[in-house]
Amino acid sequence: MKKITALIAVTSILSCEPALAGNSLVSPTAQTGIAKSSLSATPDGEWNRLGRRDGKFVELWTKDGDSLNKVSFFGGVPVGEALFKEVDKKNRPLPKVSDGMLITDIPTLLESSYRIQFDVRTMTIESQEPATLGGHPGLRFAYTFVSGNDEVERKGEAFGAVVKGKLYLVSYEAPSIYFFDKDLPAFRHLASTLKM
Amino acid sequence: MALAISTTALAQEKTGAKAGFTLKPGTVRIILMRPAISVGSQSTGGMREPNADWTNQAIENLTAALKRTQGKLGNEVALYDEGVSGEGALTSQYANLFGAVSNSVIEYQFFAGNRLPTKKRSKEFDWGVGPGLSQLKSLEGADYALFIHTRDDYGSTGRKMLQIVGLLAGVGVTSGIHQGDAGLVDLKTGELVWLNADRAMGGDVRTPEGAEKRVAQLLEGFPGKPVDPAAPGAKK
Amino acid sequence: MRKRLLAAVALVAATAGVKAADLLPPFTVGYEPTNVDERGLWMDSDNRERQIRDSKLTVHDEELNRYLTGVLCRTVGAERCRGVRIYVMQVPAFNASMSPNGMMEVWTGLLLRVQSEAELATILGHEFAHFELRHSLDGFKQQRRSTNAGAWLAVLGGLSNTNTSGLQLSVIASSFKYNRDQEQAADLLGFRYLAAAGYPTSAAPDVWRHVMAEQDATAVGHGRRPKPEYQDGFFNTHPASARRAIYLEAESKKIGDTGKDDGAARLRAAIAPHLPEWLDAQVKLNDFGGTEYILEQLAGNGWSGDLLYARGELYRLRGNPRDLATSIDFYKGAIAAGYRQPQVQRNLGMALLRSGRPADGKSALGEYLRLLPGANDAKAIQALMAN
Numbered sequence: 077m078k079k080i081t082a083l084i085a086v087t088s089i090l091s092c093e094p095a096l097a098g099n100s101l102v103s104p105t106a107q108t109g110i111a112k113s114s115l116s117a118t119p120d121g122e123w124n125r126l127g128r129r130d131g132k133f134v135e136l137w138t139k140d141g142d143s144l145n146k147v148s149f150f151g152g153v154p155v156g157e158a159l160f161k162e163v164d165k166k167n168r169p170l171p172k173v174s175d176g177m178l179i180t181d182i183p184t185l186l187e188s189s190y191r192i193q194f195d196v197r198t199m200t201i202e203s204q205e206p207a208t209l210g211g212h213p214g215l216r217f218a219y220t221f222v223s224g225n226d227e228v229e230r231k232g233e234a235f236g237a238v239v240k241g242k243l244y245l246v247s248y249e250a251p252s253i254y255f256f257d258k259d260l261p262a263f264r265h266l267a268s269t270l271k272m
Numbered sequence: 273m274a275l276a277i278s279t280t281a282l283a284q285e286k287t288g289a290k291a292g293f294t295l296k297p298g299t300v301r302i303i304l305m306r307p308a309i310s311v312g313s314q315s316t317g318g319m320r321e322p323n324a325d326w327t328n329q330a331i332e333n334l335t336a337a338l339k340r341t342q343g344k345l346g347n348e349v350a351l352y353d354e355g356v357s358g359e360g361a362l363t364s365q366y367a368n369l370f371g372a373v374s375n376s377v378i379e380y381q382f383f384a385g386n387r388l389p390t391k392k393r394s395k396e397f398d399w400g401v402g403p404g405l406s407q408l409k410s411l412e413g414a415d416y417a418l419f420i421h422t423r424d425d426y427g428s429t430g431r432k433m434l435q436i437v438g439l440l441a442g443v444g445v446t447s448g449i450h451q452g453d454a455g456l457v458d459l460k461t462g463e464l465v466w467l468n469a470d471r472a473m474g475g476d477v478r479t480p481e482g483a484e485k486r487v488a489q490l491l492e493g494f495p496g497k498p499v500d501p502a503a504p505g506a507k508k
Numbered sequence: 509m510r511k512r513l514l515a516a517v518a519l520v521a522a523t524a525g526v527k528a529a530d531l532l533p534p535f536t537v538g539y540e541p542t543n544v545d546e547r548g549l550w551m552d553s554d555n556r557e558r559q560i561r562d563s564k565l566t567v568h569d570e571e572l573n574r575y576l577t578g579v580l581c582r583t584v585g586a587e588r589c590r591g592v593r594i595y596v597m598q599v600p601a602f603n604a605s606m607s608p609n610g611m612m613e614v615w616t617g618l619l620l621r622v623q624s625e626a627e628l629a630t631i632l633g634h635e636f637a638h639f640e641l642r643h644s645l646d647g648f649k650q651q652r653r654s655t656n657a658g659a660w661l662a663v664l665g666g667l668s669n670t671n672t673s674g675l676q677l678s679v680i681a682s683s684f685k686y687n688r689d690q691e692q693a694a695d696l697l698g699f700r701y702l703a704a705a706g707y708p709t710s711a712a713p714d715v716w717r718h719v720m721a722e723q724d725a726t727a728v729g730h731g732r733r734p735k736p737e738y739q740d741g742f743f744n745t746h747p748a749s750a751r752r753a754i755y756l757e758a759e760s761k762k763i764g765d766t767g768k769d770d771g772a773a774r775l776r777a778a779i780a781p782h783l784p785e786w787l788d789a790q791v792k793l794n795d796f797g798g799t800e801y802i803l804e805q806l807a808g809n810g811w812s813g814d815l816l817y818a819r820g821e822l823y824r825l826r827g828n829p830r831d832l833a834t835s836i837d838f839y840k841g842a843i844a845a846g847y848r849q850p851q852v853q854r855n856l857g858m859a860l861l862r863s864g865r866p867a868d869g870k871s872a873l874g875e876y877l878r879l880l881p882g883a884n885d886a887k888a889i890q891a892l893m894a895n
Contacts, residue, residue, distance in 0.1 A: 101390065122390050138388070139390065140388075140391075141376030141388065143372045171825065178861065178862065178892060179892070180858060180885065180888055181827075188792040188793070188794055192793060197598045197789075198565070204888040205888050205891075217885075224565060226371065226372055227564055227565060228372050253366065254369075254401060254403075254462060258402075360558075364562035
């Protein structure tokens with residue numbers, strides 16, 4: 077039966093997630109070893125850590141579900157690696173962290189990854205300014221994007237830095253309507269407590 | 273988004289409502305947003321055939337049934353009319369957003385194994401699309417917006433036969449898709465005060481009686497609605 | 509199906525010397541769906557049209573739409589194109605389609621790839637041919653018959669513990685083959701529109717040659733060998749591009765209309781306002797080989813500033829040490845070719861910094877800030893300069 081459903085144009089899409097017992101509570105205390113890296117942060121409220129792994133170096137937090145608000149921690153992606161686990165390595169390879177990349181290369185890496193991996197069709201980097209990430213010099217940038225998956229316009233704000241040749245990135249993304257503003261203060265507070 | 277599921281595995285009927293929310297009859301005006309109603313048939317091979325006649329009938333019957341049901345509460349239900357507001361695109365964004373919200377409710381609250389810890393505390397139903405909806409001119413004068421999605425694919429005779437034969441052979445075959453979401457949003461606050469998301473609904477929406485039954489299911493647990501005497505064969 | 513195909517080919521061949529108006533079959537205006545199946549597809553399309561109208565991913569550009577409608581009307585004639593609505597969708601890939609209710613969708617990736625108005629007309633005509641031949645419905649019905657049989661086979665296999673996989677594949681294969689015949693019929697009717705409209709018919713085989721060449725370039729860019737042959741793959745619902753190019757080339761030679769104006773300049777003018785955005789979306793897909801191919805094709809009439817800038821971006825984003833050096837040359841070439849957007853200085857500066865040329869890099873970045881003092885990344889660029 078599986079073979080048939082793979083070959084025949086079945087218009088129903090199995091989109092249920094298997095029942096993972098993996099979503100855990102993040103309490104407003106110091107959280108260390110985020111994304112299995114040296115990243116740590118102290119939120120000022122409760123979050124949920126998703127059991128789902130989008131890649132070797134990614135950890136996801138959310139308040140209401142990742143399609144409504146999502147904090148992504150990328151913990152030290154090394155040169156030659158992509159931000160996410162590739163869906164189709166052969167035909168749609170993701171761009172990789174490159175040697176000597178500048179802080180202003182970080183938003184481009186994210187945008188390119190999103191266009192390939194998540195069918196993002198429009199994306200604008202609205203602003204970029206220097207900032208520190210865990211005490212290291214890096215970049216803070218803001219963006220807007222729309223994916224073909226659900227056509228909901230989303231906004232994002234992120235902090236990134238290249239430290240000892242590895243990329244660290246922490247982003248917050250949510251629909252432009254209502255959700256982005258709702259938890260932005262909580263994200264900014266979280267970002268201010270980031271240590272490496 | 274459609275789910276082809278075996279009825280045992282995943283979510284059955286689920287309702288969530290904002291704690292303590294009630295609706296007093298005859299006090300509010302509700303706008304029924306452009307319902308996404310789609311009816312077709314599912315061939316033996318699982319392919320979907322959209323059917324214009326059935327869908328038109330379903331839209332007519334479901335809309336009339338909705339009006340009758342709300343009429344029982346004495347609350348006014350008006351159909352969304354973009355008019356000259358030019359708000360079609362923005363309304364579309366809100367409809368997409370509502371879809372993202374209800375999918376999140378299903379994925380992270382209704383699925384027991386995947387719940388978000390912060391949403392696990394009993395009685396808590398804290399979802400919304402934000403207060404911006406109240407700014408829409410095309411929604412002026414209304415208190416609530418009711419978003420409805422239904423999707424029905426009737427299994428063909430061949431499909432049903434296949435299902436029976438399949439059971440004998442130990443091969444899982446689903447027949448038909450009957451799903452619906454109904455969500456009530458408070459236009460002042462944008463709060464989702466009530467959501468019913470059912471992935472295994474009853475009622476043949478192509479007939480007035482079936483549409484009546486479906487609406488009863490969609491609006492089961494609707495805040496303030498008096499309990500209906502059970503219709504014959506009504507799904508619990 | 510083969511008979512119909514041969515008849516169509518014969519018709520085209522026979523009418524090669526006849527007046528343009530006689531080349532096309534009579535067209536019934538105002539087609540309304542009658543039976544239940546057809547109305548189903550029309551209705552689905554109506555819902556979709558409303559969604560597309562209100563979508564954030566639809567390009568709303570009246571002038572571009574006027575141009576596309578004009579090309580369609582020239583290609584299929586005023587009678588046929590009346591009532592057709594064209595929507596341009598923001599998708600960085602080669603595709604166009606037409607719904608039974610007269611709505612046509614064209615992807616931005618297609619507008620980036622067609623090399624002339626004649627090639628665009630080939631595609632629009634092809635899609636209209638599907639509409640005229642009412643293929644949406646036919647294909648749908650045929651798929652339904654095949655998938656029914658396939659599903660039964662699987663169950664029977666389960667019951668009798670027999671391996672029915674061989675049978676399954678042949679049933680499915682016949683379903684796909686039917687679609688290939690439809691594509692060929694649409695190719696041939698579309699070709700007739702093209703000829704009747706006075707476009708050079710060599711555009712038809714050219715479109716498919718470009719598709720194949722781009723696929724090859726993509727494969728090579730990803731370190732794979734290009735496909736040695738373009739046979740009709742088992743699950744391929746389009747006649748293999750090579751086969752298409754061959755039969756369309758044959759038809760074109762029969763007409764013998766080389767030397768006609770292909771409208772390349774008109775097309776370039778029409779898409780010029782969108783070219784930078786669409787090139788940017790393409791570059792960011794990390795398809796080095798395919799993007800190089802597209803740029804080289806677009807540069808057939810010379811490397812403009814836009815194209816050189818995009819090429820610089822392509823190399824800089826791949827980012828190997830040699831690539832950075834190459835990108836510097838391309839950015840400089842863009843400036844020499846008259847490219848005036850400040851971002852070229854910015855990205856040139858970044859490439860120079862990464863190439864171990866800090867003085868030159870900072871100079872270019874400084875020029876960027878001079879040209880665009882209110883840049884939304886000014887502070888970040890200043891930080892780069894301060895290192």
